[in-house]
Amino acid sequence: MIKQLTCEGNGQRGQKDAFELIDSSDIICIFGMSLGETDVIYWERIGAWIAENPGRRVVIFARNSNFSPSIPDRAYTARENVARLFLSRTGLDDEEGEGIRKRVHIIFNSKALDGSNTD
Secondary structure: OOOHHHHHHOOOOOHHHHHHHHHOOOEEEEOOOOOOHHHHHHHHHHHHHHHOOOOOEEEEEEOOOOOOOOOHHHHHHHHHHHHHHHHHHHOOOHHHHHHHHHHEEEEEOOHHHOOOOOO
16 A cells, blocks of 8 residues: 555555545555654544455564564563554544454564565
8 A cells, every 4th residue: 555645646546545445355465654643644544444354464574683583571562552643544433443453463673675685
């Protein structure tokens, strides 16, 4: 998905195209975005989208220089922090957020996104 301002700058239909893409997806992968408030319109749409169908998933690719999969407590906390931030942006209440948390997957520091993966 390309953010609204980029879409408008490229002469695309922007928000409408993005919403159609969200609505027609089964899995949404998020990368290169900060989960910031400026994109709340998308987070709310994705929150409604995932809440309406238990087969849907969100995968968030994030960078964290302190992430260590070899330290389970630290890895769990890092994932939960990103998941909580995402859920806080969706506009879902706490009960709805808990219901979809297991369908929000956080992947840290993936080499697949930095161009170094040649597979």
